[in-house]
Structures are given as C-alpha cells and as structure tokens.
Amino acid sequence: MRNHLLPWRIDAFWRGLFLLAAACSASVFLLVFVFLLHESAPALQQPGVEAFFQDDSWHPTSQHFGMLPMLFATLATTLGAIFLAVPLGLGAAIFRRFYAPRWLAPIFHRLIEVLAGIPSVIFGLWGLLMVVPAIAQTWGGPGQSLLAAILVLALMILPTVTLTADAALARVPGSILMGATALGLQPGAVIMRVALPAARSGIQSGILLAVARGIGETMAVMMVAGNKVQAPWNLLLPVRTLSSNIALELGYASEAHRAALFFGGLLLVSTVLLFLLPQWCWPRRKSR
Amino acid sequence: MKPRSIFSLLLLAGLVCIVSCSRVQGHGGEENRLSLTGSSTIAPLMTVLAARFEQEHPGVRIDVQSGGSGRGIADARNGVADFGMVSRSLRAEEKDLLAWPIARDGVSMIVNQKNPLANLSREQIRSIYTGKIRNWSHLGWEGGPIVVVHEAEGRATLEVFLDHFGLQNEEVRADVIAGENEHAIKTVANDPRAIGYVSIGTAEEDIRQGVSIRLLALDGVEAAKSKVAEGQYPMLRELNLVALQEPVGLAAEFLAYVRSAAADDLIRAQSFTPLAH
Numbered sequence: 001m002r003n004h005l006l007p008w009r010i011d012a013f014w015r016g017l018f019l020l021a022a023a024c025s026a027s028v029f030l031l032v033f034v035f036l037l038h039e040s041a042p043a044l045q046q047p048g049v050e051a052f053f054q055d056d057s058w059h060p061t062s063q064h065f066g067m068l069p070m071l072f073a074t075l076a077t078t079l080g081a082i083f084l085a086v087p088l089g090l091g092a093a094i095f096r097r098f099y100a101p102r103w104l105a106p107i108f109h110r111l112i113e114v115l116a117g118i119p120s121v122i123f124g125l126w127g128l129l130m131v132v133p134a135i136a137q138t139w140g141g142p143g144q145s146l147l148a149a150i151l152v153l154a155l156m157i158l159p160t161v162t163l164t165a166d167a168a169l170a171r172v173p174g175s176i177l178m179g180a181t182a183l184g185l186q187p188g189a190v191i192m193r194v195a196l197p198a199a200r201s202g203i204q205s206g207i208l209l210a211v212a213r214g215i216g217e218t219m220a221v222m223m224v225a226g227n228k229v230q231a232p233w234n235l236l237l238p239v240r241t242l243s244s245n246i247a248l249e250l251g252y253a254s255e256a257h258r259a260a261l262f263f264g265g266l267l268l269v270s271t272v273l274l275f276l277l278p279q280w281c282w283p284r285r286k287s288r
Numbered sequence: 289m290k291p292r293s294i295f296s297l298l299l300l301a302g303l304v305c306i307v308s309c310s311r312v313q314g315h316g317g318e319e320n321r322l323s324l325t326g327s328s329t330i331a332p333l334m335t336v337l338a339a340r341f342e343q344e345h346p347g348v349r350i351d352v353q354s355g356g357s358g359r360g361i362a363d364a365r366n367g368v369a370d371f372g373m374v375s376r377s378l379r380a381e382e383k384d385l386l387a388w389p390i391a392r393d394g395v396s397m398i399v400n401q402k403n404p405l406a407n408l409s410r411e412q413i414r415s416i417y418t419g420k421i422r423n424w425s426h427l428g429w430e431g432g433p434i435v436v437v438h439e440a441e442g443r444a445t446l447e448v449f450l451d452h453f454g455l456q457n458e459e460v461r462a463d464v465i466a467g468e469n470e471h472a473i474k475t476v477a478n479d480p481r482a483i484g485y486v487s488i489g490t491a492e493e494d495i496r497q498g499v500s501i502r503l504l505a506l507d508g509v510e511a512a513k514s515k516v517a518e519g520q521y522p523m524l525r526e527l528n529l530v531a532l533q534e535p536v537g538l539a540a541e542f543l544a545y546v547r548s549a550a551a552d553d554l555i556r557a558q559s560f561t562p563l564a565h
Contacts, residue, residue, distance in 0.1 A: 059458050061441055128471075133478050142435045142463040143479065227440070227465035238464055248467050251328060251356030252442030258358070 036266045043259035052263060058229040060249075060257040067264060069231045073146070073239035074271065076232035077221060078214035080150035081157055086207060088154075089161030097169045098191055109166070116159035124223030127152035132224055141236035144226030149239065152220050157210040164209065168202025169195060208279060212272050218243040242268045322542055323351040326360020326373030327444065328468075329393065329487065330527050333558040334373060337546050340554065348538065357444050361385065364530045370539050371529040375444040378530065387528040390546050391560040394488040395448045395523045396511035397504040398473065402480040405429055407505050414453050416483060419461030424481065437472050437484030438462030445469070448525040449485050477501050488513060488521075489559025516561040527560065 047055075047065055055066035096108050128144075131151055136143030172195050180194040181187075196203070218241075226238020227248060240248075242264045250261050324334050331354035338350035353369075360372030364385055378387050397413060399405065405427060408416075415421040416434055424431035438460055439446040450457060466472035469486045476482040477499050488511055491503055503511040507522050515521040535543055545551065552562040 057458065059441065062456075062458060064458075128474055129478065136479060140433070142482075144464045144475065222467055223471065226463065227467070228462055240465065244467075248440035248465065249442050251354075252358050252440070252444070253356070254358035254362050257442060 033269065036262055036269060040259050040262035040266050043256060043263045046256065047260075049263075052260070052267075058245075060253070060260050063256075065260050066229075067242070067245075067260075067267065069229055070240050070242045070245055070264070071267060071271070073225075073230075073232045074215055074241040074243070074268070076146060076239065077149045077153055077225070077241055078211055080146070081153035081214050082207065082211060084150065084154035085158045085161050085210060089158050089210075090165050090203065092158075092162045093165035093169055094191060094196075096166060098187070098195075112159050112162050112166075115155075116163065120156060120217060120220040121223075123152050123156050124220035127220060127224035135236070139236050142226055142238060144224055144238050145236050146225065146232050146239045147235040149221045149225040149241070150235075152224050153214055153217055156217060156220060157214050160210040160213060161206055164206025165199070165203045168199035168206065171202065172198040205279070208276060211275050215268065215272050215275070216243055218247050222247055242271075320347050320538065321349045321351065322371070322539055323353070323369045324371045324373055324529070325353045325355055325363045325369040326371075327357045327375040327527070328354040329375040329444065330373040330390075333391070333527075333555060333560060334546075336554050336558070337551055338542075341542060341545055345541075350542070356442070358442060360530065364532060367532065370535070371531050371543070374528045374530050376447050376525050376528075378528070382530075385530045385532060386534065387530045388543060388547060389526045389528050389563060390551075391527045391555045391562055392516055392519075393525050393527055393560050394511065394513070394516035394521045395445055395452075395485055395525060396488045396491055397483065397485050397506065398476050398491055398501045399483050399504060400476055400480040401500040401502050403429065403431060403483075403502065405504075407508075410453065410507060414455065417453070417455060417461070418459050432481050435463045435475075435479055435482040436461065437464045437466055437475050437482055439472065439485075440465055440467065444525060445485065445487060448523060452523040473499060473501055485523075487559070488516060489561075493559055513559070513561055 043052075043065075047063065051065045052067045055064045057064045057066050058070065092108075092112070096105050100108055127148055131148050132143040132145075134143075135141070135145060135148055176194060176198060177190055180190045185193070221241055222244035225240065225244060227240040227244055228238040229240045229245075230237065232239045245264055246261050246268075250258070253261055322338075324331075324338070331352055334352045338352055342348050342350055354373075357372075357374040357376060360369075360374045361382055362372075363369040364372030372385070374387065375393070378385060397408065403424075405424075408427070412421065412427060417436060417438070419436075421427065421434065423433050439449075441457060446457070449455075450460075464475055464482075466475060466484065469490045472484040472486050473491065473494050476484045477494075488503065491501065491511075492513060495501060495503070505511060509515055509521050511521065516524060529543060529546070531539075534540075547563065549562075549565050552565075555562040
C-alpha cells in the first residue's frame with residue numbers, strides 16, 4: 001500500500017501499530033457520543049426533545065425540563081470569556097514575539113505555560129474567595145454571577161490563546177517580515193498587516209480550541225457562577241451552564257432526571273461540534 | 289484513504305466498543321466481598337467503618353463508592369451493590385426496598401457571623417426562601433439585600449430542608465445554588481448578607497476551624513449535635529442502608545456491626561449522631 005506523502009512502501013508492522021493508535025483516538029469520540037445517545041434515550045422518548053426547549057423552568061423532579069436558559073448561559077459565558085481573552089492573549093503573544101527584551105521573552109513564555117497548567121479547581125477557589133466578594137462589594141448582587149464566571153473563564157483560556165498565537169507568529173517566515181521592513185513599512189504595520197494575517201489560521205484554531213475548552217469547563221464555573229437557572233441577561237446575576245448542571249445534579253439524579261442530564265451532555269457536545277463545523281466544511285486557505 | 293484501511297479502522301473501533309461495553313459486573317455474589325454505593329454523605333463514614341470491619345475479619349473486602357442517594361437506590365434495586373446508601377427516608381415509590389437506619393444528621397440554617405439575628409421563625413425562613421422577604425431590614429437588621437443560598441435538585445439536604453419547611457422546590461427563589469456543603473459554607477462565610485442550610489456536623493467542624501459562620505436555632509431548639517442525638521432538633525435526616533432483601537451471611541454481619549455500639553465512635557468522628565441502642 002502506498003501513501004501519497006511517502007514514495008516507499010510502509011512497513012506493515014508500524015502501519016498496524018499506528019492504525020491502532022488512530023483507531024483508539026477516533027473511537028473515543030464515537031464511544032462518547034454513542035454512550036450519550038444511549039443514556040439520554042429514555043428522555044428523548046419521554047418527555048421528548050421539545051420539552052427541553054419549550055418547558056419554562058428546570059425542575060426535573062417535577063417534570064419541568066427547560067434547558068434553553070442553560071444553553072444560553074453556556075454560550076454567554078464562553079463568548080464573554082473569548083471576548084476578553086482574545087485581545088489580551090493576542091496582545092501578550094505580540095509583545096513576547098516582537099517587543100519583549102531578549103531576557104524577558106522566555107521567562108514570560110514559561111509563566112504563561114505554568115498558567116495553563118493550573119488546575120481549574122484552583123481558579124474556582126480563587127474566583128470564589130477573591131473575585132466574587134469584589135463583584136458583590138463593587139456592584140452589589142450576590143457576587144456569584146455571569147460576570148464572575150466570565151472573568152475566571154477568561155483567565156483560564158488566556159494561556160491557550162496566548163500560546164497558540166505565539167506559536168503561529170513564530171511560524172511566520174522571517175524573510176516576509178524582513179521584506180516588509182525593506183519596503184519601508186513601520187514596525188507596527190509589519191506586525192498588524194503582515195505578521196498577523198500570515199499567522200491567521202494558527203490564531204484561529206487557537207481561538208476555536210479556547211472556545212471548546214470554555215464550553216466544557218465545569219468546576220471553576222460551577223464554583224463562581226451561582227448556578228441559578230435563568231437566562232443570562234444580567235452580568236451581575238447568577239447563571240447555570242450545561243456542564244455545571246451535570247456536575248451539580250448527576251450524583252443525585254435517577255430515571256428521567258438522569259436521562260435529562262445526559263441530554264444536556266448531548267447538547268453540550270453538539271454545541272462544540274457546531275463551533276468546529278465551519279472549519280471542517282470550509283478548509284482554511286493554504287497559508288504558505 | 290483506501291476502502292480496506294477504512295474497513296479495518298471501523299473494525300478496530302468496533303472491537304474497542306465491545307471491550308469497553310462488557311464491563312465487569314458487581315461483586316454481589318462473591319463470598320468474601322461486599323459492595324456499597326450511594327450517598328456521598330454516608331460514603332466517608334462507611335469507608336472508615338468498612339476498614340475497621342475488614343481488620344477484624346481478615347480476608348473480607350468491602351468496596352464503598354459514592355454517587356448520591358439516587359444511585360444507592362438504583363444499585364440496590366438492580367443488585368449491583370449489596371447495600372445502597374441513602375441519606376434520607378425512603379419515598380413512597382421506593383418502598384420495594386428495605387431500609388435500616390444507621391445514624392442521624394441534623395440540617396441547620398447558617399448565617400454569617402456578622403449577622404446579629406439570633407433567631408428566625410419558621411414563617412420568616414419560609415418568606416425568605418419564597419422571595420417575600422428580600423431585605424434584612426424587614427427583619428430588623430440593616431444588612432442589605434438577602435442572598436439566598438440553596439442546593440441543587442435531588443440533594444438529600446435540600447429534601448430535608450423543603451420537607452421541614454413545607455416548601456415546593458418550584459416556589460424557592462434562590463440567588464446561589466451551592467454544589468455541596470462546603471460550597472454553601474464558603475458562600476455564607478464570605479458574604480454577611482447570605483443565608484443557607486447545611487449538615488450540622490459539617491458546620492460545627494468548620495466553626496471549630498474558625499470559619500465565620502453561625503448556626504441558627506430552629507423552633508427555639510439550639511442547632512447542635514447534642515440536640516440531634518436527643519432527637520429534639522426538628523430538621524433531621526436519617527442515614528440509611530437499603531437493600532432489596534433481608535441480608536444473609538457476611539452482609540447481615542456487617543449490617544449488625546454498623547448498627548451496634550461498636551460503630552458509635554466512628555459515627556461521632558464523622559460528625560453524625562449515632563442511634564440509641
């Protein structure tokens with residue numbers, strides 16, 4: 001068997017081994033999806049999919065299954081966090097690549113890497129003990145709120161955005177930048193008009209990665225969001241995301257309630273897919 | 289990719305599915321093993337009780353897994369576990385199961401230490417939780433808007449609370465839904481305006497460690513473990529072991545052990561109240 005990249009025949013043994021690795025990683029997603037479908041099947045029949053979108057409240061033990069506010073809350077927290085983290089992360093990556101003094105750049109990079117490794121429960125605890133009281137004192141309200149969730153989540157996805165943007169900027173060939181400079185462009189213009197567009201696809205996939213992580217983040221958000229089920233129209237009031245909902249209630253749920261929570265999981269995975277889909281359907285341009 | 293390699297990929301994926309789906313069944317039938325699943329309130333207690341029982345009965349293995357009272361009911365019903373752990377009384381639709389109480393746990397209203405109110409009546413607490421009273425000034429303290437801390441649906445503490453105050457979960461107007469006892473305690477400790485309810489045992493332990501919360505007396509009875517032991521304190525829950533049938537052999541022996549006076553010190557150490565023997 002020939003591969004389009006390699007002109008020689010591939011060793012059968014290695015091919016088998018790598019195929020196994022590929023099959024394992026591919027089947028994990030399929031398995032998870034099939035599992036979610038299987039577990040939520042009772043809820044899909046009774047109360048049925050419409051109930052999840054039309055019921056006006058979430059009281060699963062008394063047969064009210066409205067999940068729409070939680071779906072909106074999930075989107076609001078994620079998009080809010082992206083809105084904060086992308087400019088900040090992009091700025092940090094540009095600073096480290098083009099402006100940081102030679103001695104500072106690697107230290108800064110290590111710092112961001114460490115930030116990426118902090119467990120989410122630590123972010124949650126920090127948010128609960130520092131961010132939440134600060135919000136309550138400044139603007140009133142219970143403090144545990146959409147705003148607290150957005151702030152904590154933004155910090156958590158910041159390293160993802162920064163590190164991928166940094167790596168994408170690093171892959172821009174120096175010759176392009178030198179060429180642009182030789183044509184008389186100011187440094188600012190070289191960065192904004194040449195480097196950033198050249199690194200666009202890498203930066204984009206970093207943002208998508210951050211979106212996927214934001215949608216799924218559970219522990220930290222659960223600790224600071226207040227978890228009241230309501231539509232996210234006010235930054236200072238609590239919300240409950242789909243993932244927090246599962247973590248909060250799964251341990252205590254049985255029968256229809258349990259199946260409803262798995263439907264929430266299905267909704268969560270579908271939302272992530274929806275964000276990734278455009279990238280699959282319209283493959284990005286070849287950057288080089 | 290060629291059709292053949294797609295086929296083998298699918299085949300492998302299928303194999304992985306089959307392997308992962310054929311899970312190991314519970315150890316219900318084995319001679320020297322017992323398994324308990326359910327309430328995360330009872331699981332830590334059962335873990336230490338099981339360790340002592342194992343020490344006194346060499347060769348015996350007891351497996352304790354937490355996953356909520358709901359799981360305890362389900363696992364006891366379909367025989368996956370020898371006992372389910374359920375931190376409330378059985379409901380009418382669960383009467384197909386047998387239940388044995390092993391200890392009691394009181395649930396107490398908590399407020400921040402900065403809150404000067406010594407006592408809240410049953411009606412006042414009902415009004416706070418249904419949103420009829422929204423500001424501490426209605427109760428004689430200029431503390432600002434009340435932050436109502438509630439628990440997630442299905443939790444045993446929540447059911448004890450709703451039961452005691454005769455509330456439906458739909459009527460409750462909460463500001464914060466706490467994930468677990470510690471989350472509720474941290475929320476109240478951090479916000480002078482907050483009110484919540486948690487297990488007395490957990491709260492007393494935290495107060496001893498200097499967390500700034502205070503237990504509120506209920507119906508004129510002080511919220512303390514001693515009052516729970518005497519059965520005077522009104523907002524109580526029962527910690528139960530449940531099973532489908534009367535246990536035999538090792539299971540019966542273990543059940544008798546955890547309900548005997550020999551278990552009392554461990555039950556007290558976990559901040560629960562042992563039964564009267």
